[in-house]
Amino acid sequence: MNGLSNVLSKITAALLAVLLLYGFPMLQNTKRQEDLSQLNAYRIVAQFVDAVRTKGYITPSMYNEFTGELGTMMEGFELEMEHRHKKYQPEYEDAADAATFLGKFSVHEEAHFGDEIMEQLFPIEPANSKLESRVYYLSAGDYFDVRLQDQSKRASSILNRFLYGEDFASSAAPLEYGGMVLNEDY
Numbered sequence: 001m002n003g004l005s006n007v008l009s010k011i012t013a014a015l016l017a018v019l020l021l022y023g024f025p026m027l028q029n030t031k032r033q034e035d036l037s038q039l040n041a042y043r044i045v046a047q048f049v050d051a052v053r054t055k056g057y058i059t060p061s062m063y064n065e066f067t068g069e070l071g072t073m074m075e076g077f078e079l080e081m082e083h084r085h086k087k088y089q090p091e092y093e094d095a096a097d098a099a100t101f102l103g104k105f106s107v108h109e110e111a112h113f114g115d116e117i118m119e120q121l122f123p124i125e126p127a128n129s130k131l132e133s134r135v136y137y138l139s140a141g142d143y144f145d146v147r148l149q150d151q152s153k154r155a156s157s158i159l160n161r162f163l164y165g166e167d168f169a170s171s172a173a174p175l176e177y178g179g180m181v182l183n184e185d186y
Helices: 003-056 060-073 114-122 155-164
Strands: 075-094 102-115 143-149 175-180
Touching: 003 060, 003 143, 003 155, 003 175, 060 075, 075 114, 102 114
Parallel strands: none
Antiparallel strands: 075 102, 075 143, 143 175
């Protein structure tokens, strides 16, 4: 019996040594690679959003280049775009009489989301497929935001499940970047 427990303790010690020498460094390495991938994705999102904010429009080629760069880094992702446009409306005591202007304006914000933007960039109707009509325009002072969620299975979650029996890193935090449109370069 003493010989069996001695063999089991050596096997356990060998498994722990392999785990400490290879398992945990591998987990840290995959987490570091995923962090670098997340930073690179943030850089790509920031470049796209800054280009839109500077130019004041989105073209199909800009969008395709953006999603193509993201596609080389991520197996699957969910992309949400939002364009908010402020409208200022004068307030009147009597809307039919311009002389009753109250001296103030009310602000209304219109929100346009990814479906509307994609409909303008990639219309279903072939008659509306001219390049000039496929540009989505924004105005100076509008807000444009992009939210990106990585949907791919992460290597660190697989290693966490193997080492700890739990899934600690199941999904990355969503990337969000946006700001005010600065220019109308059209």
